[in-house]
Amino acid sequence: MKLFEKILIANRGEIALRILRACKELNIKTVAVHSTADENCKHVRLADESVCIGPASSKDSYLKMSSILSAAEITGADAIHPGFGFLSENATFAQMVEEHGITFIGPTPQHITMMGDKITAKKTMIELGVPVVPGTEGAVTVDNAIEWANKVGYPVLIKATSGGGGKGMKVATSDDEVVNAVRMAGLEAKANFGNDEVYMERYLRKPRHIEIQVVGDTHGNVANLGERDCSIQRRHQKVWEEAPSPALTNDQRTKLGSIVNQAIKKMGYRGAGTLEFLFEDGEFFFMEMNTRIQVEHPVTEMVTGIDLVKEQIMVAAGHPLSFSQEDIKITGHAIECRINAEDPQTFTPSPGKITSYHTPGGFGIRVDSHVYDGYVVPPHYDSMIAKLIVHGKTREEAMQRVRRSLDEYVIDGISTTIPLHRILVDNPDMRSGDYDIHWLEKFLAKEA
Ligand code: MV4
Numbered sequence: 439m440k441l442f443e444k445i446l447i448a449n450r451g452e453i454a455l456r457i458l459r460a461c462k463e464l465n466i467k468t469v470a471v472h473s474t475a476d477e478n479c480k481h482v483r484l485a486d487e488s489v490c491i492g493p494a495s496s497k498d499s500y501l502k503m504s505s506i507l508s509a510a511e512i513t514g515a516d517a518i519h520p521g522f523g524f525l526s527e528n529a530t531f532a533q534m535v536e537e538h539g540i541t542f543i544g545p546t547p548q549h550i551t552m553m554g555d556k557i558t559a560k561k562t563m564i565e566l567g568v569p570v571v572p573g574t575e576g577a578v579t580v581d582n583a584i585e586w587a588n589k590v591g592y593p594v595l596i597k598a599t600s601g602g603g604g605k606g607m608k609v610a611t612s613d614d615e616v617v618n619a620v621r622m623a624g625l626e627a628k629a630n631f632g633n634d635e636v637y638m639e640r641y642l643r644k645p646r647h648i649e650i651q652v653v654g655d656t657h658g659n660v661a662n663l664g665e666r667d668c669s670i671q672r673r674h675q676k677v678w679e680e681a682p683s684p685a686l687t688n689d690q691r692t693k694l695g696s697i698v699n700q701a702i703k704k705m706g707y708r709g710a711g712t713l714e715f716l717f718e719d720g721e722f723f724f725m726e727m728n729t730r731i732q733v734e735h736p737v738t739e740m741v742t743g744i745d746l747v748k749e750q751i752m753v754a755a756g757h758p759l760s761f762s763q764e765d766i767k768i769t770g771h772a773i774e775c776r777i778n779a780e781d782p783q784t785f786t787p788s789p790g791k792i793t794s795y796h797t798p799g800g801f802g803i804r805v806d807s808h809v810y811d812g813y814v815v816p817p818h819y820d821s822m823i824a825k826l827i828v829h830g831k832t833r834e835e836a837m838q839r840v841r842r843s844l845d846e847y848v849i850d851g852i853s854t855t856i857p858l859h860r861i862l863v864d865n866p867d868m869r870s871g872d873y874d875i876h877w878l879e880k881f882l883a884k885e886a
Pocket residue numbers: 571595602603604639640641642643647668669671674716725726875876
């Protein structure tokens with residue numbers, strides 16, 4: 439069966455380069471689309487063709503569906519890879535791409551829509567036998583807030599139906615607080631997502647964020663590639679991710695894996711996806727499903743040896759998965775440090791020219807980045823400029839390798855979060871893997 443002739447990469451930065459590399463290995467031609475601020479991006483230079491799709495502002499370029507579709511038409515691309523962020527979880531875009539006779543490298547618009555609505559996502563998972571966070575089965579309003587909260591049990595967390603990423607979440611600990619919390623959450627949801635609907639869950643106090651990577655094809659084959667522990671976050675931005683989770687037993691992993699596989703198979707899910715869970719006291723609770731490739735996918739690639747972006751492209755072309763669940767063996771340990779162009783203390787963005795750049799190398803090191811010596815980090819986009827991913831036989835070896843490679847990494851001219859990672863890797867809690875979703879914020883508050 440044949441693959442695509444030419445893929446348009448509807449993204450920028452390191453993930454655009456990551457996708458381009460997969461295309462090259464599959465002998466697929468590439469089209470880069472870029473804003474006027476990104477003509478010097480590495481993937482633009484390496485692509486077979488490039489099209490400028492608009493000014494620096496994302497809403498006039500990377501989010502502009504008509505411009506991206508025009509670029510695909512003009513260059514004769516037969517597929518579009520959306521990467522992450524931007525239009526990657528926009529069902530309207532996925533639909534429009536397909537209506538133009540172009541393949542969207544991702545799930546169906548129906549699956550994107552279903553998982554974009556967090557109430558529907560939870561309902562679907564309940565029906566499929568996946569354990570979810572206890573909570574309301576539908577929307578809550580100011581009128582039934584107290585009644586629901588007493589059924590769910592305090593403390594409760596109010597979340598936006600169209601949300602994700604923590605925007606518009608409110609905790610309430612009593613009847614006194616809950617009505618106002620629902621009102622506030624609704625207002626924030628309306629302002630951020632244009633939809634004021636909210637739902638309610640039992641608030642878990644000290645969970646870990648553990649997510650499962652899944653992939654499905656159009657022939658009914660599914661597999662999971664194990665979990666990633668993404669508990670080390672600041673303001674809902676992941677900072678450090680690792681696989682496998684230091685908190686899971688093999689039994690817990692296998693058991694959740696088979697539940698997830700069954701669910702994904704029944705859904706008829708196609709492409710790569712991630713089920714996000716909270717994990718507390720040995721129990722898993724489904725929160726949300728992401729229908730895209732994620733920033734932290736490399737840690738999974740390192741411990742499984744599977745190229746997830748190639749699999750995405752293959753299954754989008756109608757090929758079966760290149761492996762089955764029995765072929766998946768988790769080998770060693772992988773850690774990813776997100777390197778942002780930010781002040782490591784204040785986290786204020788630090789765009790500008792990189793005056794000297796030396797990446798670490800050697801056994802077990804992978805650097806996914808689009809930047810180079812002399813590159814100017816534009817101020818218009820996400821501040822992540824590189825991902826340092828290490829692999830080791832054991833978690834201990836991986837930690838030593840993180841420290842060693844951070845010490846080798848030179849990025850001059852701008853501030854980066856490398857010094858933060860240098861501190862984290864030597865911290866006793868991090869060394870022992872003893873952390874939850876609040877660990878980093880508490881640590882930073884102590885440091886300040
Ligand atoms: C929760 C929770 C505790 N209990 N849900 C934050 C982002 C959004 N996707 C879900 N989030 C949370 N949901 C219940 N029922 C705590 C969080 C949360 C969090 C989750 C993962 C990683 C970091 C976090 C930081 C603060 C709160």
